Amino acid sequence: MTPALRRGLFLVGIAGFLAFYLWGLTRLPGFGRYPGPYGFVINRIAVGETNATGVVSAVNFEYRGFDTVGEEFILFAAATGVATVLRHLRDEQEGGGSETVFGEPSSGTTDAVRLASLVFVGPVALFGWFLASHAQTSPSGGFQGGVVLATAFVLIYLAGQFLSFRRISPADLTDSVGSVGAAGFAAIGLTAVVLGFAYLYNFLPLGTVPGAVSSSGTIALISFFVGIEVAAAFILIVGELVEQTLLIRTAGRQS
């Protein structure tokens, strides 16, 4: 299709489709007038049943925990896919260190960037850990904490220390850690089955004070595993993408 024809066909189509879409959307109850009942029921019972004051985390890891298992494995499959697609192929070899990018000498990072990045590594890692361990109390959780934790590792790369980044997070280790995180989550649910309950039943002690770090049973534990898996997956992905800039192809392009 020529670009003009495609644009014309698309504009006709999108006009019709958006008109249709809005025809349905304008029959919703209106912004701010959520009719319930799912949200209202959860808000009423969540804190009492799970001793978690962060209701969104309770929904994510308890009431709709099985969705989160699926989502974990989507991330796992995507990280595996990235590793599959970007694996070292027969005709490629790694270039020398971080001094060359596409075979040309890089300008190197400035001292300011290097200092700022390294200074922030510690606090960011700590903050990520804080987020991952407070899922049941405040707006945080395994996913948010995991991503921030991964950022700490990426800061090391940003400081120009790609080889150190690679040394402390080699692809195999990161892969394994991420898989342990994903498997751990699925296994927690399975433990509940072994104990005679339904899958992902909250079988750990719920604690006495709602919203304390040690309360809410499996929610905190699941959040920990999720944090590990998300951090590992993102480190793996970023590492694979960055590594590509260092590869030099020796065999020439396939036709």
Add this chain to the structure above:
Amino acid sequence: MSYLPFFVVAWILGVGLYGIVTSRHLVHQIICLIVVQSSTYVLLLGVGYVTGAVAPYFYDIPLHTPAVDPVVQALALTDVVVEAAVTALLLAFAIQAHKRFGTLDPHELVELKG
């Protein structure tokens, strides 16, 4: 107007799809896919909002204060992770495509047709 967020949803969807269809660079196309996804976030969160209610975190507020719907927020969270996963995979494809085809123009990334 109580339907403004939904008009925004439709607009974002339309703009994102227009970007994909008229794109001449694969990375731009992938980002437009993210834009399409963003319309679902706005829709989910818009559907669950309750006027005058607080966020559903009862750490320091009394237990039965009216709060917005926590379920859509959990769904949006799941949604974000799914989108990040798919985007990472697509960008990996884009890197390899650049190496094999030498270009990232969708019109040139054609090996099979007909």
Add this chain to the structure above:
Amino acid sequence: MVDQLPVLSVVVPLLVAAGIAACGWVLRPRRRLLDAIGIATCAGVVAMLAVLMTRVVRGDEVYWFAGFRPHHDIAIGIDFAAGSLSTGLACLAGVLVLSSMIFSWRYFDEVSTYFHSLMLTFLAGMVGFCLTGDVFDLFVWFELMGVSAYALTAYRPEERGPLQGALNFAITNSVGAYLMLSGIAVVYGRTGALNMAQIGASLSGHRPDGLVVVAFVLIISGLLIKSAIVPFQFWLADAHAVAPTPVCVLFSGVMVELGLYGIGRVYWSMFGDALGHRAAITSVLEVLGLATAVVGALFCFRERHIKRLLAFSTISHSGLFLTGIALLTPLGLTGAVVYVIGHALVKAALFLCVGIVLHRLGSVNESWLHGRGRQLRVTGLIFTVAAFGLADMPAFATWLGKGWIEDSGEALGQPWITVIFVAASILVGGAVFRVAGGVFYGIGDPPGEDPAMAAEADEETGETAAGRGHTPLSMLGPAAVLALGSLAVGLIPKLGNAVEAAVVRFQDEPTYNATVLHGIRVAHPVALSPPEPAVVTLPSLLTGFGSVAVSIALALVALYWRRLPVVRRGLEPGAGFAGVMRGLQSGVVNDYVTWIVFGLACIGGALALAVR
């Protein structure tokens, strides 16, 4: 432990996939152990689902996660609602993954743990998609299937074709998934529920308004794209031609069919009673289905790249299945289910045979392969048997299913269904018979060379090391079992009655709602319309034999056309109408997304006008 079967059949493959990846450094050198783990896991899943099938014959089994049962008709957790139809389809998925894993025992030369991990997550996604009773959970498993599939398509990134295929596949299907999520959000906005039974109960009893129609169209848009229905089908040929052959088995055999199952599930669990207007819905879906059948069949016949030829035939069959579903009658859906089972088995066998050809001869180009397959006698035999199955030869399950859909169509006063079904069947049958005759028996002359396809077809060799001396049993065995399996299923006595009973239960929305929300098991579900008997009739036998005979004749004409006095130019690629159609399958994803938007506008407009 037996009542945990629904969960275990999803969680076990996920755990094993993660476990394989975690122990990657240990397993990578021990290739046989890795294969054995994969095969054992798949076999375990198939066994679990088979046992579950026997338990759900008398009613759906509902499993609530984390023990959260519904409060006063409000579902606060996620459920799995395993019925006969859903469990059966999940079991079929398991069987196909098992045969792919056995096939790849000798097929791939270099593979690390990634292939097995991705295949197991793909399996888990498919089983979860079939069994779930929660619409957002459906979306999650849909995406897991999708991500695993995109990664498996691009399994050989050293070639250009797989990358194009994977990109087109990923972008079009992701757009579909996000539209599906929008539909879920819209229906949530009205009902405040994510459980399918609760949504169905909440929506029924009210007049359908714009919101219900929009939600329905959006949710099935993702499923229509996945099922490769016209005009959303362009991605499938690109992806199939380049994915590794064991993966193509899964795409054609069950992934596309799961999209259609999703449409049925969404309709009969949530929107059936609410939408009403059954005639309008039948019309719209039937038009889509029949158009897909014709387009797929035409593209199939012109194709010279064998894997792409089989991919187009999948598109054609997908249209036929959708027509069966669209009739909204018990017999129509029964026909579609049996047809899906028969088709999955023969299509898988055909793809495995193509894999053997690739392994031994190093090409999938029909023109180049002409006559060279003569040494592959057993493979040729299996391929021919499966080709008869694909051409809807009587006694195969494919013929049974097709006959029942045609019967249902005629009972509804729609004789054109039989006409189009027969036409599509003849074209597809003719194409595979042409391949069988030409490649394995050297009949006639090689079909005209298609220069655009030749380069790609020859590049396929990277998938497996070619030129082996003999074909290992691990590759012939699954192909033979699958091809004969389709014949065996077709010969099961009273198959129609058993499937129809399951279908009637599947289509009964109030019974489903009661079972899920109140735990009531209903012994006799109420059928939508009086179920016609699912029997073999003389007309369908005659039609079956007739269409196979015409297919063989068509194949012979295609093979001998140069020697005939009348030259048939239309059979050669690139001529006239064929040229126009070829232009549509451009390989550029911008075009595909344009068609998606345009197609959805048309479908939405048609349903909006009908239901207002």
